[in-house]
Amino acid sequence: MFEDTTSGPTRRGFLQSASVAALAVTLPPAGAARVKLGYDNFAVRAMGWKAEQLIEYGKTLKIDSLFISDLDALGELDTKRLQTLRAQAADAGQQIHVGTWSICPSSGRFRNKWGTAEEHLRLGIRIAKDLGSPVLRVVLGDSGDRVSVGGIQARIDDTVKVCKACRALAIDSGVKIAVENHAGDLQAHELVRLIEQAGKDYVGANLDSGNATWTLEDPLSNLEVLGPYALTTSLRDSAVWESESGATVQWTAMGDGNVDLRTYFRRFVELCPGVPIHIETISGFNREFPYLKPEFWRGYADVRAEIFARFVALAKSGKPRPAWSPPSGKDAKIAEQEYQKQELERSLQFCRELLAELS
Secondary structure, eight states: OOSOTTOOOOOOOOOOOOOOOOTTSOOOOGGGSSSOEEEEGGGGGGGOOOHHHHHHHHHHHTOSEEEEOSGGGGOOOOHHHHHHHHHHHHHTTOEEEEEEEEOOTTSTTOOGGGSSHHHHHHHHHHHHHHHTOSEEEEEOOOGGGGGSTTHHHHHHHHHHHHHHHTHHHHHHHTOEEEEEOOTTSOOHHHHHHHHHHHOTTTEEEEEOHHHHHTTTOOHHHHHHHHGGGEEEEOBOEEEEEEETTEEEEEEESTTSSSSOHHHHHHHHHHHSTTOOEEEOOOOSOEEEEOTTSGGGGTTOTTOOHHHHHHHHHHHHTOOOOOOOOOOTTSOHHHHHHHHHHHHHHHHHHHHHHHHHHHO
8 A cells, every 4th residue: 555654644643532321321312313323233243133123122222224234134035024024114213224245246255145246236126125225235345355366446347347237226126235345345435436437326335434444544534535425324433553563453332432423423414414324333352454564565555645644643542452352251142242232232322412412
C-alpha cells in the first residue's frame, strides 16, 4: 500500500466514547431515535437460533429491523414458509433484511452450496422478495482475495459480472444487492468502484464499520465514502492501538472502542437517510496488522495515503487491551452465549441513547 509506513502524519486522536451503562438498564422505546435500529443475527451466532427465535428475541429488544445475514438461519426456503416469517416479523414490528455470503466465483470464500455464483444470487433475490426484504446482502470474499491472481480488481470484475447477470431479476423483484465491505476484502473506494461498475440503480453497499478497520480505514473515513451508497448496515465499535509491528484491532461493543461514535452517527444520519442501523458485535479477540513489515504490503499497493494516515492516527489514540476469554470454571459455550448477548444489548442501549441525543 505505502512506500513508508512510519511517516504518516499525526493529528489529534479521536475521543474515546464512554462505556455504556450496565446491561440491566431498561431499554427505551425504539422510536426514541429517528433511525431504525436492530441487530444482525451474527451478533448472537453462538445461540444457534433460527428465524422464528431471532424474531422473538428481537421483540424483547424492541427493535425495528432484523438483519438475518445467512440463509441457513432461515431454515426451509419455500415461498410459503418465508412469507409466514415475513408476517411474524411484521406482527413484531420488525422489517427483515436478509443476506447471504460470497457471490464471487473466484474468491477463496465462495462455496457451491447454493449452486453457481449466479444461481446463488438468483436464489437470494427470490428469498429477499418472499421475505419483503428490500435488500440482499452479499460479500465478495476476504483479505486473501487481495493477494489472489489478478488482485482485488480481478475479483471485483468477477463479482460485477455475476451482479449484471441478475440485474433484470433484481429490478423486477424490487430487491437491491448490498455488497458488504467484508473481512478485509474491499476498502471503501474499491467497493464504490464495484457498485459503479455493476450499476448503482440496483447495487449498493452493506456498510460494516468494524470491517473498515480490517482494511486499514478509520470507520469515519469509510463512512464518508460509502455512506451515500449504503442500503443496509452491520455496525460495531473498534479499539485500535499501535503495536510492535503496526497496529492491532479489537472489535468491541458500541462505546467501548476509540472510534468517535458521536461524529460517526451524526454523519450517518446525514449521509444515510432511511438506512437502518443493525448492530453486529463480534467482540473480544485481537488481530494485528503488521504494516511495519514490508511483506505486509503485498496486495495493498493502491491504498491511498490519506486513508492510511487517518488509520494510523486512530491507532495512536488507542491503548492495548487483552482479548476476552471465558471465566475460569464456567462452561465455555454458555459463557460465550452470555457474552454475545451482553455485547449486543449494551450496544443497542448505547445507540438508542446517542441517537436520541442527536435527534
